[in-house]
Amino acid sequence: MPSPGASPGSVRLLRQIRDVMAREGDAQERLDALVRLIAANMVAEVCSIYLRRAGGSMELCATEGLKREAVHNLRMAEGEGLVGVVARTAEPVALSDAPMHPNFSYHPETGEDPYHSFLGVPILRGGRLLGVLVVQNMTERAYEDEEVETLQTIAMVLAEVIGTSELAEESELAGIEIRPSRPDHLYGRGFAEGLAIGEAYVLEPHVAPTRLIAEDPAAEEERLTAALGELRATLDQLAEGEGRPEGGVTREVLETYRMFARDPKWVARLQDAVRAGLTAEAAVERARNEQRARMATAREVYLRDRLHDLEDLANRLLRHLAGDAMEPPPENAVLIARQIGPAELLELGPQGLAGVALEEGSASAHATIVARALGIPMVGRLEGVLDRAETGDTVILDGRSGEAHLRPGDEVVDAFRQRIELRSQRQRAYARLRGRRAKTKDGRELQLMLNAGLLVDLPQIEATGADGIGLFRTEFQFMIADRLPKQEDQVELYTQVMQAAGDKPVIFRTLDLGGDKILPYLTAERERNPAMGWRAIRMSLDRQGLFRYQLRALMTAAAGRELNVMFPLVATPDEFRAARDLAVKELEWARGRGRPVPERMKVGVMVETPALACGLDAILGDADFVSVGANDLFQFFYAVDRENARLSDRYDILDRGFVRLLRDIARSCAQRGVPASVCGEMAGRPLEAAALAALGFPRLSMPPGGIGPVKQSLLQLDAGDLQNVIEEFLTDSDASHLRNVLQDFATERDLPH
Ligand code: PEP
Ligand code: MG
Numbered sequence: 001m002p003s004p005g006a007s008p009g010s011v012r013l014l015r016q017i018r019d020v021m022a023r024e025g026d027a028q029e030r031l032d033a034l035v036r037l038i039a040a041n042m043v044a045e046v047c048s049i050y051l052r053r054a055g056g057s058m059e060l061c062a063t064e065g066l067k068r069e070a071v072h073n074l075r076m077a078e079g080e081g082l083v084g085v086v087a088r089t090a091e092p093v094a095l096s097d098a099p100m101h102p103n104f105s106y107h108p109e110t111g112e113d114p115y116h117s118f119l120g121v122p123i124l125r126g127g128r129l130l131g132v133l134v135v136q137n138m139t140e141r142a143y144e145d146e147e148v149e150t151l152q153t154i155a156m157v158l159a160e161v162i163g164t165s166e167l168a169e170e171s172e173l174a175g176i177e178i179r180p181s182r183p184d185h186l187y188g189r190g191f192a193e194g195l196a197i198g199e200a201y202v203l204e205p206h207v208a209p210t211r212l213i214a215e216d217p218a219a220e221e222e223r224l225t226a227a228l229g230e231l232r233a234t235l236d237q238l239a240e241g242e243g244r245p246e247g248g249v250t251r252e253v254l255e256t257y258r259m260f261a262r263d264p265k266w267v268a269r270l271q272d273a274v275r276a277g278l279t280a281e282a283a284v285e286r287a288r289n290e291q292r293a294r295m296a297t298a299r300e301v302y303l304r305d306r307l308h309d310l311e312d313l314a315n316r317l318l319r320h321l322a323g324d325a326m327e328p329p330p331e332n333a334v335l336i337a338r339q340i341g342p343a344e345l346l347e348l349g350p351q352g353l354a355g356v357a358l359e360e361g362s363a364s365a366h367a368t369i370v371a372r373a374l375g376i377p378m379v380g381r382l383e384g385v386l387d388r389a390e391t392g393d394t395v396i397l398d399g400r401s402g403e404a405h406l407r408p409g410d411e412v413v414d415a416f417r418q419r420i421e422l423r424s425q426r427q428r429a430y431a432r433l434r435g436r437r438a439k440t441k442d443g444r445e446l447q448l449m450l451n452a453g454l455l456v457d458l459p460q461i462e463a464t465g466a467d468g469i470g471l472f473r474t475e476f477q478f479m480i481a482d483r484l485p486k487q488e489d490q491v492e493l494y495t496q497v498m499q500a501a502g503d504k505p506v507i508f509r510t511l512d513l514g515g516d517k518i519l520p521y522l523t524a525e526r527e528r529n530p531a532m533g534w535r536a537i538r539m540s541l542d543r544q545g546l547f548r549y550q551l552r553a554l555m556t557a558a559a560g561r562e563l564n565v566m567f568p569l570v571a572t573p574d575e576f577r578a579a580r581d582l583a584v585k586e587l588e589w590a591r592g593r594g595r596p597v598p599e600r601m602k603v604g605v606m607v608e609t610p611a612l613a614c615g616l617d618a619i620l621g622d623a624d625f626v627s628v629g630a631n632d633l634f635q636f637f638y639a640v641d642r643e644n645a646r647l648s649d650r651y652d653i654l655d656r657g658f659v660r661l662l663r664d665i666a667r668s669c670a671q672r673g674v675p676a677s678v679c680g681e682m683a684g685r686p687l688e689a690a691a692l693a694a695l696g697f698p699r700l701s702m703p704p705g706g707i708g709p710v711k712q713s714l715l716q717l718d719a720g721d722l723q724n725v726i727e728e729f730l731t732d733s734d735a736s737h738l739r740n741v742l743q744d745f746a747t748e749r750d751l752p753h
Pocket of ligand 1 (some may be wrong): 436471473512608628629630631632633679680
């Protein structure tokens, strides 16, 4: 069947609309001219534009056919009438006999009695609803699909021309929010500490199409087809394992994208928009706007996820249409995205990012860990930030409180700059503590160590004065590489790590792969519960080749010095022994061949499963040291997915049950003389760290930003005192959270928290 091609009529109309809006003069006159133009072209007796006021009501701002007096006097409450239905659902409503509809709301002052048929479409820009465009006819007529399509296309152009005009400045139209221009304050969760002020850079390309209307519709259709072809090819490549998935996108999501990219309905929507006279970009933007607006109202999680996927797909298609990669962020940019993957952040971070603001994200996701390593403040779970921020806006982020200010006023900026200054004074104070031992007032000395995993982390040993690296996450090297790192690459990295540490100890954690850390170059079966699946030590014991290669690399790099190695996610004593036996065998093998070997090897275990935590006694005789991976232990203790943003506030790590578990671990280890540390994120927070010191952990391993505040807290702490408070809480109190008790304790004694 031949392609229907663009209708010359609709292209002409779109151009006329653009020309009307480009005219100089009164904004109201321009809107009036528009409704006349649209009514005439759509052969409708009525055409009205309703625009949304800041409170959510819809104001009749221009009409052809209804009474003039109603303009600016008719305001429909949020959700009221058929206009409200269009606004709420972000979908067109076409009715042949509107007054019969249960949502019809009668306003005699408009003089709309004679009109029966009604067609309303949303006016959307960047996923925001600006208003509703309505046409009405006297006869009870059914609007054709093509007419609905045309009116939607007109609404898209209208949205862009209204959105970029000075409409909102006019007195009668003041208070109508065309584009975000006011200061906005959002509350999310602080994921990586620090204060940032910078320029918003929205990672998902918001193409405000400069060329909305196709000059040559046939050429636009060809461009769209070509870009769709490229998009499908890229997705196929990614899904088949060539190149790594970006942006934290999993293979499963890629499969969904592949399916959607071939979805005839989606493709037809884009083609229809191009045929109605839009450019390919504008067509994609229109589809994306509609998806976004629907996403904002979708309650069902599954549906929201699918709409997210579709939006991502639209973003990718826009990138293909733009021809090349996106422009790099400017200096001092605050990156705004829904989610970001560790590799992507590693790529963008060192280019001078001031901060990262995410719609989603989670406190222990790997991108968050990367942000902390790079010292980039990150705030997540900022609902609506993508819709409310525009590239170029000034943004302030507080990585601790989780607040974000968009387009802040001068007073907020000034106050914030003062806080930045205060913070740097505090940082200077922490820096002065660099050379001091972390000793509590009552004489308990703790080792404060770093969590690391990347070369960029290494200068932090020197900068923070840490006592070594308490957790080196070896899988990071694998996660950011395009292919499996060779043994010599591993030796090279481990050697650099040990050199940077000098005389200080480094504890290497063997590969913690699997789960959410699936490598594109290692095919693995998709699992329903990857965090509890075939991962970490389970994978290492089943695929011993990879594990032994790594052990060999570690031995070579640690030649002549002490090697500390520990295993992740051990659940049973047998797993630990099997892994330790392999390490010993490798050592003997290397020694037997006269290869360089460590002077001494210490083998430890991570306590990350409740099973091991409860059966710890059974392996304390065989383990040289223990490290509590509190991120995972907490996840499994509470059965709460650490990556699930919706649950990240639900349980407190200082809850009674978890604190008791930690106390028992510390106690068992102390009784058996096995050094115990905590290396989850909690160890880097002063309040939690004080509790851990009081519980008797002699070693804490944390992100670099934690060392200063934790040391300061410990220097002022009477650990014995706090120990009594905690014991009392665990035995006597009815309270379920230790946090409040600790906060009172810290406030009374002026401890940082
Ligand atoms: C943990 O689980 O606490 C831990 C330190 O390991 P990771 O965060 O890498 O899983
Ligand atoms: Mg872990």
